[in-house]
Amino acid sequence: MPKVTFINPDESRVELDVPVGQSLMRAATAAGIDGIVGDCGGGLTCATCHVLVQEEFLPDTPPVTPNEDQMLDFTAMGRHPTSRLSCQLVMTEALDGLVVRIADPQL
Amino acid sequence: MSAEPRPVEDGKGGLPPVLDVDPFTEEVLADPYPFHEHLRELAPVVELARYGIYAVGRHDEVQTVMSDHERFMAAAGTGLYDLRKPGAWRSRSPLLECDPPDHTRMRMALTRIISPVVVRKWRADFETEAQRVVDRIIDMREIDAVRDVAEAFVLTVFPASLGVDIPHENAVAIGDMNFNAIGPNNDIFQRSLRKVEPILEWYQQSFQRESMIEGGFGQRIYEAEDAGELPVDSAPGLVRSFIRGGMDTTIAGIGFALNQLARNPAQWAKLHDDPALVKSAFEEAIRHESPSQTQFRTVVRNTVLGGMQLVADRKVAIFMGAANRDKRKWERPEEFDISRRTTGVHLAFGWGAHQCIGQMIARMEAEVILSALARRVRRIELSGTPTYRLINTLRTLECLPLRVEPV
Numbered sequence: 001m002p003k004v005t006f007i008n009p010d011e012s013r014v015e016l017d018v019p020v021g022q023s024l025m026r027a028a029t030a031a032g033i034d035g036i037v038g039d040c041g042g043g044l045t046c047a048t049c050h051v052l053v054q055e056e057f058l059p060d061t062p063p064v065t066p067n068e069d070q071m072l073d074f075t076a077m078g079r080h081p082t083s084r085l086s087c088q089l090v091m092t093e094a095l096d097g098l099v100v101r102i103a104d105p106q107l
Numbered sequence: 108m109s110a111e112p113r114p115v116e117d118g119k120g121g122l123p124p125v126l127d128v129d130p131f132t133e134e135v136l137a138d139p140y141p142f143h144e145h146l147r148e149l150a151p152v153v154e155l156a157r158y159g160i161y162a163v164g165r166h167d168e169v170q171t172v173m174s175d176h177e178r179f180m181a182a183a184g185t186g187l188y189d190l191r192k193p194g195a196w197r198s199r200s201p202l203l204e205c206d207p208p209d210h211t212r213m214r215m216a217l218t219r220i221i222s223p224v225v226v227r228k229w230r231a232d233f234e235t236e237a238q239r240v241v242d243r244i245i246d247m248r249e250i251d252a253v254r255d256v257a258e259a260f261v262l263t264v265f266p267a268s269l270g271v272d273i274p275h276e277n278a279v280a281i282g283d284m285n286f287n288a289i290g291p292n293n294d295i296f297q298r299s300l301r302k303v304e305p306i307l308e309w310y311q312q313s314f315q316r317e318s319m320i321e322g323g324f325g326q327r328i329y330e331a332e333d334a335g336e337l338p339v340d341s342a343p344g345l346v347r348s349f350i351r352g353g354m355d356t357t358i359a360g361i362g363f364a365l366n367q368l369a370r371n372p373a374q375w376a377k378l379h380d381d382p383a384l385v386k387s388a389f390e391e392a393i394r395h396e397s398p399s400q401t402q403f404r405t406v407v408r409n410t411v412l413g414g415m416q417l418v419a420d421r422k423v424a425i426f427m428g429a430a431n432r433d434k435r436k437w438e439r440p441e442e443f444d445i446s447r448r449t450t451g452v453h454l455a456f457g458w459g460a461h462q463c464i465g466q467m468i469a470r471m472e473a474e475v476i477l478s479a480l481a482r483r484v485r486r487i488e489l490s491g492t493p494t495y496r497l498i499n500t501l502r503t504l505e506c507l508p509l510r511v512e513p514v
Contacts, residue, residue, distance in 0.1 A: 029451060039470065041451030043462040047223050070215055074222040107227075 002096035006051075008035055009104035018091040024100065025049040025087035035102035042087035044068060049086040050075040050103035058082060060094045077103040120411040123161060126153040130162075130401070130424075131290050136497040139400065140441070143429035151413025152423075158187065158291065160422040161406070164429030166436035166454065168413050172404050172425050174459025176206045178412075179423060181461060183405035186289040187422060197288055200348050201341040207460055216336040217345065217464060220327045226467050233264050233471060237479035245483060245513045249490060252507040257361040260476045265353050268468070270323010271313055273350070277306050282355035283498055290401065290499025299498075314346040325349070349465065357469045359398035359503035360455075364389050364477060366507055367396075367443040369487045374445050379485060382478040388445040389473040394453035395443045397428040401500040402457065427454045428502060486512040 001017040004024060008014065018027040028036035028049070037048035044067045053061060061084065064072070068088050072079045086100065126149055128142055129135065135142045146153060146164035155162050163169050172179045182205050184190035190199055199205075202213055240260050244250045258275060266273045273281075284303045287296040303310065312318055319326040325346045332342040368375045368388065378384050402425045406417045417423070431453050432440040456463035463469070480487075491508030 025451075029448070032448075038451040040456070040462060040466060041458070043456075043458070045218070045462055045464065046467055067211070067215065070218060074224045076223070076227070 002091055002093060002098075004091070004095070005097075005099045006033055006035075007099065007101040008033070009102060020091050020093060022091050023087050024051065024089040024091070024098075025085070027091070028086060033102070035104065035106065036086060037106045038087065044071050044085070044087070047071045047075045047085065048106040050077060050106060051084055051086045051089070051100040052080055052082045052103060053084050053089075054099040054101075055082060057095060057098050060092070060098075061089060064088075075103060076105045076107055120414045120416040123152040123154045123415045123417070124150050125156045126162065127156045129157050130155070130426075131293055131295065131499045133295065133497050136295075136499070136502075137495060139428060139502070140432070143426060143432060146426060147429055147433055150415065152415040152417065155424060158422075158424075160187070160403075160424055161417060162424040162426060163412075164426040164433070165413070166430045166433040169425050169427060169430035169454055170458050171412065172423050173402070173454070173457055173461070176460060178407050178410045179404035180206050180407050181210075181404060182206050183420075183422075185402050185404065185461075187291050187403055187424070189405060189420075189422065198344070200351075201338065201344040202348055202464070203461060210460055213337060213341070213345075214460070214464065216331050217328070219336075220324050220331060221465065221468065223467055225324070226471060229264075229268055229468075230471060230475065232267070233475040234479070236260060236264050237476045240476065241479045241483055244511055248511060250509050250511060252365045252509045253358070253362050253504050254506075256365065256476065256480070257358040261354055261358045261361065261472055264472060265357070265468070268324060269346070269349055269353065270320035270325045271318060271346070271350065272320065273313060273354075277309065278354055280306065281310055281350070282501070283496065285351045286355060286501035287499045289403070293499070295497065295499055314343050314350060316342065319346070352463070353465050353468065355501055355503060356398040356463075357472050359396075359501065360389060360393045360469065361473050361476060362504040362507055363396045363398070364392035364473065365480075365487065365509065366493055366504060367392055369489050369507075369509055371443060372486065372488070374443070375481075375487060377445065378477070378481040382481045384445060385477040385481055386470070386474050387447075387450065389470065389477060390449040390453065391443060391445050391447050393455040394431045394437075394447075394449045395441075396502055397431050397453075397455040398502060399455065399457070399500065400428040400502050401426055427457070430454050480511075483514055484511050485514050488512075 004018050006014045025038045029038045039046035039048050072083050151168050262275045280303045283299040287299045316329050328345050329342045331337045404423050406421050408419045456466045488510050490510040493507045494505045496505040
């Protein structure tokens with residue numbers, strides 16, 4: 001199963017097995033990673049599952065939709081060039097080994 | 108709008124079994140849970156014989172019908188009656204009763220107006236009002252938590268954010284009427300309609316441009332229409348949608364949280380020690396008893412759902428309150444447990460493109476008032492029997508008698 005590493009705001013790291021087809025938000029909240037809030041459950045309404053994607057993986061991530069693009073502007077930490085909402089990052093084999101940094105704050 | 112793929116079903120299914128119960132009677136509305144159980148356990152989809160419509164009450168089917176707009180449209184109305192048919196007596200909600208792609212542009216324009224960035228700026232004002240509400244009830248000791256906490260708080264901060272002037276007593280009557288109108292045109296609806304007749308003229312006026320108070324987001328909706336970001340003449344209906352959707356459900360959720368916490372002193376003690384837990388307490392409260400109980404969609408074309416064959420153009424009743432107690436999804440679903448992982452999983456705010464646009468406002472209201480209480484109140488206990496308002500598609504308390512013991 002593909003693996004994803006989450007870097008917490010305190011620099012600690014958590015590695016998770018994420019099944020293909022599951023979003024990173026869902027994997028993180030199910031594993032109890034507190035830095036990913038995911039209030040709206042993937043509905044693009046809350047902007048509380050903000051992550052920064054390690055640059056070399058960006059080409060393998062799915063394109064940013066207009067809705068996600070708008071919500072990234074409303075994140076509590078503010079938008080960076082590598083910002084994504086983790087509810088929109090659905091796991092694929094190509095993303096195996098992905099590393100993301102959890103934005104802080106989320107709310 | 109989740110990015111995760113949804114299962115697609117093809118082929119022919121069985122006929123949905125008939126359930127010969129009217130969910131919109133005072134008896135069922137007073138205690139909907141036996142009906143929910145019946146609905147969930149009979150089949151993934153049933154036919155409600157009395158109305159000639161389908162109904163779903165399991166988590167998976169509810170989630171699918173709410174979010175798969177290619178098979179289940181909102182454009183024919185999210186109430187029981189088909190807005191495309193002659194004699195439609197309810198005017199269309201410009202935001203809710205349409206589907207992508209028309210819906211998408213409007214939703215994005217409104218999301219800009221009440222984005223998380225905008226809502227976060229309201230927090231300080233909400234906290235000031237919460238302080239005032241808590242000061243007052245601490246003096247009273249014996250309170251009705253619906254009137255003195257949930258309504259006192261929500262009916263002050265929400266109209267102020269929207270920038271409309273709504274007297275408390277009008278808000279309650281209008282809420283009854285609006286949530287009854289989503290269901291059948293029965294005696295319950297007719298009674299609520301008679302109650303609002305004296306204030307209907309005021310209500311129609313309350314969401315017009317000239318009624319918007321400077322600085323509220325209602326005014327921003329009119330400005331967005333002027334700027335061409337929203338369809339011509341949509342602003343009054345959109346402001347009305349926020350009046351409809353923004354108050355009763357939040358009041359209900361705060362009431363449910365306090366009702367359950369009063370019955371579970373150990374869980375209140377946890378909140379008192381760590382007020383950060385109020386966020387999950389509120390999510391669990393609206394899972395356990397969901398304010399918005401029922402919505403409707405219309406079958407776009409003959410299709411199969413949960414192995415059942417559905418016919419085009421028929422309505423599907425979606426029982427969110429039933430889905431949130433589906434034992435296929437939740438362990439011990441009838442128990443209130445603030446340690447449960449509920450956020451982003453329950454369906455109390457709906458699912459898909461029409462998921463509640465104001466949910467971050469509702470969450471902040473609940474968090475601010477409940478944490479203000481949790482900090483300053485050591486103990487809450489019931490001092491009488493709570494009663495419910497009986498409304499076709501909304502579950503909410505009428506009265507919640509509580510005794511509060513300050514720190």
